[in-house]
Amino acid sequence: MSFVYEKLFGDKKGMVGFCILAALILVVFPLFLDSFRLNLVGKYLTYAFAAVSLVLLWGYGGTLSLGQGIFFGIGGYAMAMFLKLEASSPENTAIQSTPGIPDFMDWNQLTELPMFWMPFNSFTFTIIAVLVVPTIFAYIIGAAMFKRRVGGVYFAIITQVISVILTVLIVGQQGLTGGINGITDLRTLNGWDITSDSAKNLFYFINCFLLLGVIIASRFILTSKFGRLLLAMRDKEDRVRFSGYDVANFKIFIFCFAAMISAIGGAMFTLQVGFMSPSFVGIVPSIEMVIFAAIGGRMSLIGAVYGTLLINFGKTAFSESFPELWLFLMGGLFIAVVMFFPNGLAGLWEDYGHHITKRFAFLKRFFAKGKIESTSVDGKLEGAN
């Protein structure tokens, strides 16, 4: 029993942190936020998938990918293509010159559905595509680069270029992808209205459970032998290689896993927000995902979620009232985190958290009452201070 416990939650602290996060997103937010705000939080939590993937890849693996937006985008677009096909049934699109194809294709004088759109008529295929396509894509990129021992800075730049290529491609091929506006007007999933409040609430909870599941899976990876190797590779890659491990394969695996997680986030994004556009694929969103992870703490899976929430709350609040200040603040945050708090919020908690937990020490004493006599002695001493 304790074996499973340690594998999934790390240690006691990890368990407590996980429970607090679960309580916050599953109980506190749904109770205190209206449907609109809850949907907004749900949108933020989809970015958290990418942030968590970056904790694995960058914090533990030491390989910074500036292309998580690619995988977020592929996942989101796969889901959007399925929903769009359903929304453009021949009855719904009877006024078009070619009924039965998505509206933007009709505007671009396409007369039949392109080949690669065909399989997205099937929901099962779409789910598989969301998981498999980004993984294969990541495998190709990863195998090509890690096998040749390209890493670090070069990897970051090349992933960034790939995200630029994908964005330019999506924007340029308007007839096939919906162009700069993206794929919009998504209404139903297998005949079920996804724009209603009840559907949005349901998606919120599915999203939360998926996110918590991803965190547990990631923790499982990190506490395994593979997790140790990952850290070892980050700190002294050559030594791991000389010990007889194939470093490239480990890196490829973690890159593929990170890609898959981000794609799940992308698919959930489309379901909750109701559209997908190239503005979630390019350089800016990809770097923002890195900053979510950095602010939350690049070594903390749970911190990444808090980092995502905090930055996005801040962004929404500030861009509503002081849009000019937001970029200054965001830029300042970037610099401050890198220079002064390299371990982000989680690092701050490690360093200063005990000051706060001390304040709540009475709770601990309350629960521990009668168990150990010495706690009350401690309490008296603290009271005397």
Added chain:
Amino acid sequence: MGGYSYDELGAIFAMQGFAGISLFSVLLLMALGLAIIFGQMGVINMAHGEFMAAGAYTTYLISSLTETYIPAFMPYYFVFSIVAAFLVAGILGYLAEFVLIRHLYKRPLDTLLATWGLSLIMQQSYRSIFGAREVSPTLPDWLMGAYPATDMIDIPINGMFVLGLTIFTTLAVFYLMFKSSWGLRVRATTQNRLMAGAVGINTKKVDRYTFALGCGIAGMAGAAFTTIASTGPTTGTLYIVDTFMVVVFGGAASLFGTIASAFSIAQAQSILEFFISGSMAKVFTLLTLVIILMFKPEGLFASKVRR
């Protein structure tokens, strides 16, 4: 490519080639600065595009000041604005190194994040000072127009001027890096920081001036940029990825590689643009680069440095 005769194709290549030369000049000036900062110092300067914009805005500022107060000076202001752009961007770079970069030399990936933050702040400053709209300086008359070489081929004068500026700068950078005693110190610091320090080179000072020089050249790129397009707050970000590709493709530590790759990238993009849409030209160029880099990760001209 059907439908074009050989003469026409020749003219198309020549015209697009001249258009590509302007792009080549700006890319090369940007990349020279970045090659010094990234190739020699290992700092990923994501704000490099914003230093270019600083130069472009300086040119714009000097142009409008000259126009209002000393109109007679108009034909000559551009030469001064190039120098001013170099100085302004260089001083900004000097400050950035002092405040930010020097704390991060041991963490190259973190310089990426910090300079991205810097670029956000600089972009917003431009937006607050100069407005969100794109601006362009009034160019002096002698920079406008084109020289008709044959019936079908026009040579744009601004392109030639910018090319001249680029060649001059490149030669100057080569002289600085490979002939002057300062360049010797820079190269020594790059190759072995500890050893360079041990023989009495002030490596911190070398770093600071190298970074400032790189940013200053980006500022000159900005001045050159104003002759071919207008400047907005986000102009820098449009060029930063291309510039990084130029440096990486050329081989990060090789200045000669930077020139070769800037030329081939700019020409490929410019000539492809005529036959397929601009966005697809960009996709093809970048994709080809990525694929080549996957087979030859060290770039075209890798310097054989023992690591």
